Amino acid sequence: MKESTASNKTGVAPPNLAWRDYALLALKGGPRSNSQYTGAARLRSCTNPVGIRSSHAVAACKDLLETELEGIRAAGTWKTERVITSKQAVEIRVKGQSSNILNFCSNNYLGLSSHPEVVQAGKDALDQYGAGLSSVRFICGTQDIHVELEHKIAKFHGRDDAILYASCFDANAGLFEILLTPEDAVLSDELNHASIIDGIRLCKARKFRYKHKNLEDLESKLQESQNCRQRLIVTDGVFSMDGNVAPLREICDLADKYDAMVFIDECHATGFFGATGRGTEEHFGLATGRVDIINSTLGKALGGAAGGYTTGPQELISLLRQRARPYLFSNSVPPPVVACASKVFDLLFGSAGYAEKVQANTNRFRSQMTDAGFTIAGENHPICPVMLGDARLASDFADEMLERGIYVIGFSYPVVPKGKARIRVQISASHSFDEIDRTVEAFKTVGKKLGVIN
Ligand code: PLP
Numbered sequence: 001m002k003e004s005t006a007s008n009k010t011g012v013a014p015p016n017l018a019w020r021d022y023a024l025l026a027l028k029g030g031p032r033s034n035s036q037y038t039g040a041a042r043l044r045s046c047t048n049p050v051g052i053r054s055s056h057a058v059a060a061c062k063d064l065l066e067t068e069l070e071g072i073r074a075a076g077t078w079k080t081e082r083v084i085t086s087k088q089a090v091e092i093r094v095k096g097q098s099s100n101i102l103n104f105c106s107n108n109y110l111g112l113s114s115h116p117e118v119v120q121a122g123k124d125a126l127d128q129y130g131a132g133l134s135s136v137r138f139i140c141g142t143q144d145i146h147v148e149l150e151h152k153i154a155k156f157h158g159r160d161d162a163i164l165y166a167s168c169f170d171a172n173a174g175l176f177e178i179l180l181t182p183e184d185a186v187l188s189d190e191l192n193h194a195s196i197i198d199g200i201r202l203c204k205a206r207k208f209r210y211k212h213k214n215l216e217d218l219e220s221k222l223q224e225s226q227n228c229r230q231r232l233i234v235t236d237g238v239f240s241m242d243g244n245v246a247p248l249r250e251i252c253d254l255a256d257k258y259d260a261m262v263f264i265d266e267c268h269a270t271g272f273f274g275a276t277g278r279g280t281e282e283h284f285g286l287a288t289g290r291v292d293i294i295n296s297t298l299g300k301a302l303g304g305a306a307g308g309y310t311t312g313p314q315e316l317i318s319l320l321r322q323r324a325r326p327y328l329f330s331n332s333v334p335p336p337v338v339a340c341a342s343k344v345f346d347l348l349f350g351s352a353g354y355a356e357k358v359q360a361n362t363n364r365f366r367s368q369m370t371d372a373g374f375t376i377a378g379e380n381h382p383i384c385p386v387m388l389g390d391a392r393l394a395s396d397f398a399d400e401m402l403e404r405g406i407y408v409i410g411f412s413y414p415v416v417p418k419g420k421a422r423i424r425v426q427i428s429a430s431h432s433f434d435e436i437d438r439t440v441e442a443f444k445t446v447g448k449k450l451g452v453i454n
Pocket of ligand 1: 166167168169170172193195236240265267268296297298299306307308
């Protein structure tokens, strides 16, 4: 049924056109030239009776967006999302595939996101504490389980205290502007995660970007910033695109020499890297507390639901609770998410076996792939980038693997540098040796077919 074409208080419908049709036309980019309309219809934005606003500004914006989208398609960097119809696990169901797929591309490093005890903890919390708090933490959004989880995080890392956020992206967005003023300096690895880059943008400290893992460059920037009140060195513990590790011992030595502090983002380390999963500090055999501040995520190894945190000195955590904007102005982490992560920490406190298993699996995959003639980047981390170089090859390789029942993803520019396309395989503690061997066999078959190996 057609709606009225009469004008309302805020807009004018073009003559002989129903409001809904006009809005649809506008959304399709139709009324852009507007030559069929006159006067007010051309000049004003329009609002239909149910509030759908359309205007020349929107039409022009849509043109710009479409040009941008076209550019992404033309560059061959369009990202499509495969739709999973099961839980996150080693075996998943993917829409369009008739049988189960072996998953080698999630951050589920410990395989705990579908662990029965973790799932049960989430269900119990839903019953006991409800779906959510409808509040930020400082108004009426703190439950006992939030506080307990923060204590467990601090205990796991051997730090004074911890503060929870809805994500590690938020933790990275919240930290730097609270800690650093224009009198201070931040020295950041050029390949740090996007959320660190954004967080640093928000702070007013002097900014120094040092070459990736380059200690000489870092030292020269430490010298340059020597007159600043505080200096904070900022690095990913593990860099997710290459599976390589920050030279943390040397970074800490430089920090001592120049009286600087060290921050690491441990999203790709907490729970599984280092002998008991304590992360990069432990991996290098550094004393607990050698690094001053750690941010990490609950959305990868630690249950995989969502959430992030900062852990470090009491004064810092207390100040973040008072001032950090993503903490103050965003909803509390939902109780089931808190309970799942909390259960993961209980499991980790109870056993170091998870970290051992993921390392054994990683060794097996890396050595077999290298023996087969593939180049695997990184430093014996469960992120195993299979280097292919060409973007199209990486994408075709991933498609061929999916046809063989193995889910891996090709990464190409702009996510990684041009000419460095790769398939990023991620190993989990929950993969069996048999699944790893089958995956290596599939890599060999596809590698020969596509001329990557002989
Ligand atoms: N830091 C690093 C190094 C990451 O890889 C990610 C996630 O991809 C984040 C931060 C953001 O974590 P979250 O998903 O909890 O926002």
